[in-house]
Amino acid sequence: MFTKKNKLNQxxxxxxxIILAVAASxxxxxxxxxxxxxxxxxxxxxxxxxxxxxxxxxTFEGINGIATEKWQNIFDLSKxxxxxxxxxxxxxxxxxxxxxxxxxxxxNYTRYFTVQNVCRDNSAGDRSITGITxxxxxxxxCVTNTGVFDPSxxxxxxxxxxxxxxxxxxxxxxxxxxxxxxxxxxxGGGVNTTPTGCPANx
Numbered sequence: 001m002f003t004k005k006n007k008l009n010q011x012x013x014x015x016x017x018i019i020l021a022v023a024a025s026x027x028x029x030x031x032x033x034x035x036x037x038x039x040x041x042x043x044x045x046x047x048x049x050x051x052x053x054x055x056x057x058x059t060f061e062g063i064n065g066i067a068t069e070k071w072q073n074i075f076d077l078s079k080x081x082x083x084x085x086x087x088x089x090x091x092x093x094x095x096x097x098x099x100x101x102x103x104x105x106x107x108n109y110t111r112y113f114t115v116q117n118v119c120r121d122n123s124a125g126d127r128s129i130t131g132i133t134x135x136x137x138x139x140x141x142c143v144t145n146t147g148v149f150d151p152s153x154x155x156x157x158x159x160x161x162x163x164x165x166x167x168x169x170x171x172x173x174x175x176x177x178x179x180x181x182x183x184x185x186x187x188g189g190g191v192n193t194t195p196t197g198c199p200a201n202x
Contacts, residue, residue: 052160062086062093079138083112116155119145152176
């Protein structure tokens, strides 16, 4: 036989169970929401990084096209950490000064590249790259690295940055693999140890 006290105890126990069930449900919903947010954020971050890597790849493609057309187009760029970007003009790649802002999926990405001079080991049979010529790669003599300056190799650094993430920088060495036949007008210009235009008198 149930008394009033027993009924109150059962009601209190039922209320406690309901509260515990609601609390457990709230925790599960909260954890589920957090997991969904983390998953969405991770997917968004991965997508943005893939876009940045694509912009870097496109920049290297443009630089290769520019250098293939004429090595001096890359070699003659300032080496004092000046920023450049690639663009198309009359169906070919060209360099332009400063960084560039590219908007993809309503996100702004800033990209640019810098160029540095390179030293190679002068040992017999070696020629390994020993580094850039100095702290910013602007010199044409190897001051802080062993070896000799190589005018046929340039170090290219491409950087892409966007809000909410760390910038990505990739570096690669660009090597001149062909020479242009040049009309030598005379030798009045003296000795020149760096790439020169055509026609030439050095």
